[in-house]
Amino acid sequence: MHPMLTANKSEPLTSKMTSKKVVELFYDVVSAYSWLSFEVMCRYRNVWNIDLKLRPAFLGGIMQGSGNKPPVLVPNKFMYMSKDLRRLSGYFGVPLQFPSDAFEVLFNKGSLSAMRFVAAIQEREKGGDQQVEKVSRELWRRIWSEDKDITEPKSLSEAGRKAGLSDNEIEEALVLSTSKEIKDKLKSTTQFALDNGAFGFPMLVCHVDGKPEMFFGSDRFELMAHCIGEKWVGPQPNTSARL
Amino acid sequence: MHPMLTANKSEPLTSKMTSKKVVELFYDVVSAYSWLSFEVMCRYRNVWNIDLKLRPAFLGGIMQGSGNKPPVLVPNKFMYMSKDLRRLSGYFGVPLQFPSDAFEVLFNKGSLSAMRFVAAIQEREKGGDQQVEKVSRELWRRIWSEDKDITEPKSLSEAGRKAGLSDNEIEEALVLSTSKEIKDKLKSTTQFALDNGAFGFPMLVCHVDGKPEMFFGSDRFELMAHCIGEKWVGPQPNTSARL
Numbered sequence: 001m002h003p004m005l006t007a008n009k010s011e012p013l014t015s016k017m018t019s020k021k022v023v024e025l026f027y028d029v030v031s032a033y034s035w036l037s038f039e040v041m042c043r044y045r046n047v048w049n050i051d052l053k054l055r056p057a058f059l060g061g062i063m064q065g066s067g068n069k070p071p072v073l074v075p076n077k078f079m080y081m082s083k084d085l086r087r088l089s090g091y092f093g094v095p096l097q098f099p100s101d102a103f104e105v106l107f108n109k110g111s112l113s114a115m116r117f118v119a120a121i122q123e124r125e126k127g128g129d130q131q132v133e134k135v136s137r138e139l140w141r142r143i144w145s146e147d148k149d150i151t152e153p154k155s156l157s158e159a160g161r162k163a164g165l166s167d168n169e170i171e172e173a174l175v176l177s178t179s180k181e182i183k184d185k186l187k188s189t190t191q192f193a194l195d196n197g198a199f200g201f202p203m204l205v206c207h208v209d210g211k212p213e214m215f216f217g218s219d220r221f222e223l224m225a226h227c228i229g230e231k232w233v234g235p236q237p238n239t240s241a242r243l
Numbered sequence: 244m245h246p247m248l249t250a251n252k253s254e255p256l257t258s259k260m261t262s263k264k265v266v267e268l269f270y271d272v273v274s275a276y277s278w279l280s281f282e283v284m285c286r287y288r289n290v291w292n293i294d295l296k297l298r299p300a301f302l303g304g305i306m307q308g309s310g311n312k313p314p315v316l317v318p319n320k321f322m323y324m325s326k327d328l329r330r331l332s333g334y335f336g337v338p339l340q341f342p343s344d345a346f347e348v349l350f351n352k353g354s355l356s357a358m359r360f361v362a363a364i365q366e367r368e369k370g371g372d373q374q375v376e377k378v379s380r381e382l383w384r385r386i387w388s389e390d391k392d393i394t395e396p397k398s399l400s401e402a403g404r405k406a407g408l409s410d411n412e413i414e415e416a417l418v419l420s421t422s423k424e425i426k427d428k429l430k431s432t433t434q435f436a437l438d439n440g441a442f443g444f445p446m447l448v449c450h451v452d453g454k455p456e457m458f459f460g461s462d463r464f465e466l467m468a469h470c471i472g473e474k475w476v477g478p479q480p481n482t483s484a485r486l
Binding site: 066067068069073074075076077079080083084087088091194197198199213214216217219220222223226227234 | 309310311312317318319320322323326327330331334437440441442456457459460462463465466469470477
């Protein structure tokens with residue numbers, strides 16, 4: 001069962017120990033706009049009164065399940081997206097670079113093994129998200145900044161090491177990532193996102209006053225802040241937090 | 244020939260009489276997000292150092308020419324869009340309401356005669372945009388707020404009257420709107436937008452330092468402000484400007 005469904009029984013709106021508003025971020029490291037949202041939310045976690053919950057999921061399953069088409073299939077959209085990401089990269093302070101063979105990397109190679117690896121790490125952390133955050137960031141850095149592979153076990157290990165995991169932790173996460181348990185976990189988080197209206201990533205779900213409010217993309221932070229009663233001061237609220 | 248193509252010969256970056264930055268807004272009144280952009284840009288015209296140029300065009304031609312699909316064809320996207328527009332309506336202070344029979348109104352009836360009417364009014368104004376602005380707003384109000392028709396001559400006349408045009412002006416614009424000249428003008432503005440990378444509306448093109456910068460949608464104002472060296476202070480910079 002999806003963690004929020006279980007959690008909802010005892011703590012529907014706010015996290016258990018505090019009065020913080022819960023914000024769930026559904027993402028996949030294959031998505032550049034997800035990286036922007038991820039970094040912004042990690043920064044605002046220390047600025048807004050929120051409890052950020054990371055929800056690694058599988059974008060391929062979202063596109064298939066919702067019947068949506070990736071933007072790169074419309075040439076003008078693809079050209080715009082590349083311009084848009086270049087501008088946003090500078091403005092957000094996130095070092096985005098298109099992979100040299102974008103179509104092969106984003107569509108043929110994809111992110112299934114990478115997201116299973118992230119799901120395995122989350123399973124091992126049991127509630128904590130520190131390793132998940134660091135490993136996700138290193139995977140994004142590989143695919144969306146350094147033009148490196150994220151499909152081979154060796155690639156996942158390298159990301160894990162850069163994130164500060166021990167060889168032992170990495171090995172166990174790699175083994176766990178191919179288990180039925182983790183495959184099912186990634187599937188159920190993806191299905192949960194679909195059931196809550198996802199048609200792409202990032203998707204942010206804010207739990208305020210008993211009502212989940214869903215926001216798609218990395219361009220609704222100002223509106224989201226307005227809805228949850230916080231203040232948006234741009235994508236770099238603390239300029240020392242640059243990557 | 245498209246007005247900016249002609250204008251480019253003598254005034255490539257700034258408007259003739261001032262040092263204002265030229266911002267072109269390509270829009271169609273069938274698009275709710277275009278209404279949001281339109282109102283925001285009309286407000287910021289008095290806040291930023293810009294010369295706003297209205298570019299009424301035909302969204303149907305953009306979708307066909309770019310191979311893009313309307314968001315309503317993906318059910319989760321359509322549900323999100325209706326939620327998103329409701330939230331944005333309040334935050335932007337623009338009274339958006341979905342038409343009661345959205346599919347019929349937006350896809351079958353469409354906006355071709357309405358946009359030809361707007362193009363005819365712009366042709367008659369010869370450079371000024373005051374009537375174009377008012378008539379566009381009244382057409383948006385009809386389709387996206389009051390659930391009224393925008394396809395019949397009677398409907399266009401009513402919008403014209405609410406915008407303050409005389410019966411004579413309306414009659415002349417209606418006649419002109421069915422001429423080959425105006426049909427070609429709307430086509431060429433639409434083709435110009437496609438050639439400049441459009442895959443939907445609204446599209447904003449900022450001319451700064453000799454380089455056109457294109458922004459799609461009603462969610463890039465903050466980034467756009469950053470790019471043109473102005474300051475974004477939210478969608479209602481002057482709260483007295485509410486509709």
